[in-house]
Amino acid sequence: MAQRATVYDVAERAGVSIATVSHTFRQPEKVRPETRELVLQAARALGYVPSGSARGLAKGRSQALGLYAFDMFLPSDLGAPDLDAMVARELDGLGDVRRFPLYVDEIQRGFELEAQRLGRPVMLGSGASRDSLGSFDLAGSVDGLAIFPGGAARDLLEHVGRGVPVVIFSSPPMHDPLHHITVANESAVRELVDHLVERHGRRSPAFLGEPAAPDIAARFAGFQAALAAHGLPVPEEPFDTTALAQDSLRSLRAAITAGDVPDALVCATDQLALTVMDLLARHGVRVPDDVAVTGFDGIVAGRLSNPTLTTVRQPFASMGRLAVRILTDTASGVSHPRSYVLPTRMVLGRSCGCP
The missing domain is CATH 1.10.260.40 (lambda repressor-like DNA-binding domains)
Structure with a gap:
């Protein structure tokens, strides 16, 4: 070159x-x-x-905003397919809606729209592990950085936050110098379980998801609180702490084999719920006749699935726009609350038994 x-x-x-x-x-x-x-x-x-960075030297700022993601790709998207097969699959539209747009993509769209409205360029970055140093490079080139944390360690995020304003998505309020944007995860899942129990008479709901992530942990806490309020047995751990991989859903597979599937499966994400419905269909378990299934996020794929997915919708674009406002205001000396908890809305589909 x-x-x-x-x-x-x-x-x-x-x-x-x-x-x-x-x-x-x-x-x-x-x-x-x-x-x-x-x-x-x-x-x-x-x-x-x-050079944008050179133009910003006089002011000590680049005017650019950064958006960084740790480990936010689906395992099936990280391979290296043959180019012809990849193009053919994309043109056929096979499975596209299950991979895009996901919640990360919708938040990014809101982030970019607000940045464009304010005349701010956007720089994107991603890392493959908690030890990735890409966020340091990006943080050194922007006035503020929004992060999908994934598996990133807290000390890594706080280190980056000492250099520029940082917003963490899907992270609950914490005693740290970072800004956090999340939604009312716990109350949203409580409402979802209330609906399953009171409207559909489900008496053995089970939660599927990995509570290591703070937002998933909050959803499981809401699930536990709802069961307790209805006088139902409260599990100490999720029914299936699973990931979207080939060997996932081991507990659910065992329950299917034993003919002992819970009458409602409350999934931590829509992506997981869609995978669960695929597995149930392959084994002749009917949704919602035999088991109700719910998700969380409100991605487009859930509205197009058969049956349509009952879920909790997050205000994705608003989360992205809010992050831009926090970063631009903070860089200009305007203070913001350290944490924002945005509302959600339950969206009823046929997967829970609603018409």
């Missing part, structure tokens, strides 16, 4: 000073029109693109 053109190259080609080149792009009103045109012609000829 050819070496990138610099401000020095443009100045030499246009026969002007470096300051004139800088003013042409940063403060064009200070440059005579004929001189400005000379600089622009030189820049076009050289393929010169002014």
